[in-house]
Amino acid sequence: MSFTDTLDSPQRVAIEPDWRMRVSLQQIFAGSVTTAVAGPEQRQAKREKPIYRMSYARGGLTAEQARRRLQEIRSEYRQPSTVPVWPDGIQLQNSMTVATAALLDILPIDGEWQLPIDLYFWDRTLGGEWRTCTAISTRDLTLDGTGQLYPAGSWVFPGRLMVREPEESSLASVDLEAGVEYLTYRTL
Amino acid sequence: MSRKAYEDLTIEPDFTDPPTYGLAGAGGRRDTAVGQGQQYAAWRGSTQLALGFGFRCSSNVEATALREALNRIRGRSSAFYLPSWQRDFRLAASATAGDTTISIIDGGLSDMTTNRPDTEGRVIFVATPAGSVQILGVETAVDDGANETLTLDQPLRFDLDQSRDMIGFAYLVRLAADEATWDYDAPGQASIPLRFVTVKNRREVDTADTVASEQIGELHAAEIVVATDEDPVLVQFLTPSAIGPNVYGAAQAQNYSATWTASFIDDTTVEIVQADTLETIESTLYDSLSRTDHLTLGFDSAHRELLAWHEPNSRDTIRVRYYAGGAEQDIEFTGISPIAFNTWAIDGTVTLGEAETVVFYLKRGSSSIYFRREAESYATENIYLYSPVPPLYLHKAEVNGRVIDLYGMDASHRAAIWTSSEYEPPLIESNQPIISVIEGVYLQVAVLAELGEEANDPTLSIVDSEYRPTAVEVEAEERNYPALTVVEAAYIDATIVATVSDETPSIGLELIESEHNLITIGSEDIDETHDPAISIVEGIYEQP
Numbered sequence: 001m002s003f004t005d006t007l008d009s010p011q012r013v014a015i016e017p018d019w020r021m022r023v024s025l026q027q028i029f030a031g032s033v034t035t036a037v038a039g040p041e042q043r044q045a046k047r048e049k050p051i052y053r054m055s056y057a058r059g060g061l062t063a064e065q066a067r068r069r070l071q072e073i074r075s076e077y078r079q080p081s082t083v084p085v086w087p088d089g090i091q092l093q094n095s096m097t098v099a100t101a102a103l104l105d106i107l108p109i110d111g112e113w114q115l116p117i118d119l120y121f122w123d124r125t126l127g128g129e130w131r132t133c134t135a136i137s138t139r140d141l142t143l144d145g146t147g148q149l150y151p152a153g154s155w156v157f158p159g160r161l162m163v164r165e166p167e168e169s170s171l172a173s174v175d176l177e178a179g180v181e182y183l184t185y186r187t188l
Numbered sequence: 189m190s191r192k193a194y195e196d197l198t199i200e201p202d203f204t205d206p207p208t209y210g211l212a213g214a215g216g217r218r219d220t221a222v223g224q225g226q227q228y229a230a231w232r233g234s235t236q237l238a239l240g241f242g243f244r245c246s247s248n249v250e251a252t253a254l255r256e257a258l259n260r261i262r263g264r265s266s267a268f269y270l271p272s273w274q275r276d277f278r279l280a281a282s283a284t285a286g287d288t289t290i291s292i293i294d295g296g297l298s299d300m301t302t303n304r305p306d307t308e309g310r311v312i313f314v315a316t317p318a319g320s321v322q323i324l325g326v327e328t329a330v331d332d333g334a335n336e337t338l339t340l341d342q343p344l345r346f347d348l349d350q351s352r353d354m355i356g357f358a359y360l361v362r363l364a365a366d367e368a369t370w371d372y373d374a375p376g377q378a379s380i381p382l383r384f385v386t387v388k389n390r391r392e393v394d395t396a397d398t399v400a401s402e403q404i405g406e407l408h409a410a411e412i413v414v415a416t417d418e419d420p421v422l423v424q425f426l427t428p429s430a431i432g433p434n435v436y437g438a439a440q441a442q443n444y445s446a447t448w449t450a451s452f453i454d455d456t457t458v459e460i461v462q463a464d465t466l467e468t469i470e471s472t473l474y475d476s477l478s479r480t481d482h483l484t485l486g487f488d489s490a491h492r493e494l495l496a497w498h499e500p501n502s503r504d505t506i507r508v509r510y511y512a513g514g515a516e517q518d519i520e521f522t523g524i525s526p527i528a529f530n531t532w533a534i535d536g537t538v539t540l541g542e543a544e545t546v547v548f549y550l551k552r553g554s555s556s557i558y559f560r561r562e563a564e565s566y567a568t569e570n571i572y573l574y575s576p577v578p579p580l581y582l583h584k585a586e587v588n589g590r591v592i593d594l595y596g597m598d599a600s601h602r603a604a605i606w607t608s609s610e611y612e613p614p615l616i617e618s619n620q621p622i623i624s625v626i627e628g629v630y631l632q633v634a635v636l637a638e639l640g641e642e643a644n645d646p647t648l649s650i651v652d653s654e655y656r657p658t659a660v661e662v663e664a665e666e667r668n669y670p671a672l673t674v675v676e677a678a679y680i681d682a683t684i685v686a687t688v689s690d691e692t693p694s695i696g697l698e699l700i701e702s703e704h705n706l707i708t709i710g711s712e713d714i715d716e717t718h719d720p721a722i723s724i725v726e727g728i729y730e731q732p
């Protein structure tokens with residue numbers, strides 16, 4: 001009997017948020033502060049980089065889709081997945097002319113892109129697609145493999161390895177009648 | 189005196205919801221009521237101010253800047269300067285970029301203490317509606333009647349308009365919580381409320397003290413200690429680096445300059461890798477039964493490694509394993525956070541023989557930094573210095589120009605650096621043999637013997653040539669007189685006289701200018717265990 005090592009090839013899950021309901025991103029550091037009676041403090045940081053917890057909702061599910069999501073969610077709980085960090089999306093400055101290169105319009109957040117990184121490209125007409133970025137030189141991305149050519153203004157969302165966290169009640173994960181699914185992911 | 193280099197968080201908050209100001213920790217007051225009487229006692233030395241700001245990012249650039257700032261601040265751990273974002277006082281006159289003084293309308297700053305530049309009220313901010321923000325230290329505040337003239341610690345970066353621009357206090361604060369929650373309407377469009385509390389900073393400025401310390405080889409020990417309020421670096425003690433030889437085990441002419449890194453390849457095996465050539469050696473020195481939590485790597489004068497580590501499962505035992513004459517040796521002693529170092533990495537003018545291999549370490553309950561030297565087989569505990577700031581842990585030793593910097597953390601968890609004084613060439617030292625030189629034409633010379641107290645094995649060689657004659661004095665311990673042997677030859681001159689005093693054992697050698705056909709060598713009381721060889725070689729040489 002063998003157990004799956006899910007870190008070898010995590011599944012990539014991109015469930016797009018309904019931005020009307022906002023996306024919450026929590027930065028969680030760990031530290032300790034000891035304050036003396038006289039006032040001075042001793043402070044420690046126990047985490048170099050924050051853990052992120054991202055919560056959002058998706059809407060527009062039919063009742064049938066919502067019921068099926070309940071089944072699928074169970075598999076998503078089992079293992080970490082690569083998930084787009086929706087708030088950290090960056091737009092493309094130019095239209096892509098080849099499938100292996102793209103130009104961002106701003107630099108990514110310092111230290112948060114660990115290469116190689118899975119990126120989720122999205123455009124309202126072309127839809128979304130996962131690509132793997134193997135190198136980044138300032139704002140120039142080198143992409144692996146082939147894919148669609150996205151126009152200027154398309155979004156690029158960095159993928160992070162995250163685990164899906166249960167909502168307070170598992171019943172609250174999907175609102176069957178309203179067709180809303182609530183998602184909370186936490187980085188490892 | 190100047191402010192310390194904390195980060196400035198000058199991102200402008202969103203004033204849609206007004207900033208809030210209050211007191212944290214309920215003021216730290218304890219009331220005691222007995223009958224009708226009531227006593228109020230403040231039990232905390234300071235009451236913290238609490239500041240609450242909402243930030244609103246309307247672009248990816250703004251959101252990235254604030255995210256990166258929060259990532260650097262790391263929750264509650266780091267202090268930084270934060271503008272109060274209100275008009276705490278008013279400008280009495282406009283100022284222009286480059287000015288180092290500004291005039292304000294009776295701000296009361298001249299009443300503040302001047303010897304602690306980081307305390308509240310000594311740091312201000314100026315801001316313009318165009319978004320320029322600068323945090324400035326106030327060096328002096330002079331009350332000239334209605335106004336006060338503030339001397340700033342750096343020039344203004346932009347013009348200030350008396351009727352328009354904002355000036356107020358900047359507080360040394362930290363985040364009130366380790367968690368911060370962003371609310372995104374779209375990528376890059378976000379709002380985030382943050383709450384800050386002021387922190388007390390009682391320190392004056394970077395502490396730089398001169399301390400008494402012991403010399404290591406030709407390296408003077410630490411004379412300057414600087415403790416800063418920087419956050420200590422995150423240090424991994426399982427992959428230590430050290431400056432060592434270019435090629436493992438091979439002699440080299442230049443001082444050590446190559447970087448080697450040690451790491452565990454399993455729980456009990458350490459391998460060391462040269463960073464440039466990737467030469468990899470599996471060290472056999474590590475012999476504890478499990479992996480330590482603190483390993484340090486050094487190199488001895490035979491170009492081989494030495495390892496020192498916290499003995500696993502012991503609270504404060506350092507185990508050192510090293511090579512002595514090709515054999516592995518070990519010793520254990522009480523201490524923590526060992527850092528191995530070879531002073532040959534300091535300066536190329538030191539010879540390998542003059543360099544020393546040492547292990548720095550700390551002992552619990554002591555504010556001194558200790559070291560043991562390989563020349564003493566690590567058996568003798570020496571005090572490197574009595575530190576004015578109590579060291580809690582040593583992180584690394586680094587060559588910095590011609591000095592050695594010991595990095596660590598002091599007892600209040602500040603980064604601290606103990607810096608040695610500059611290296612001085614060895615002949616200046618008074619414990620070196622005294623050499624005097626007399627000019628003249630000689631065909632022969634005697635070369636000094638170096639005698640230490642322990643290693644009484646000088647090798648003397650005598651060389652023919654035209655020389656500036658050299659008179660040499662050698663100090664020797666009692667019964668440790670060098671034996672001189674002479675190969676006779678046709679010489680024109682040279683007389684070597686050795687005199688031995690019973691009371692103060694020393695041999696004086698003198699070279700006297702005259703024509704001689706023979707060499708006289710005196711030697712007495714030769715200890716049978718010490719038989720240094722002197723050989724005289726004929727030939728034409730240009731230099732002794």
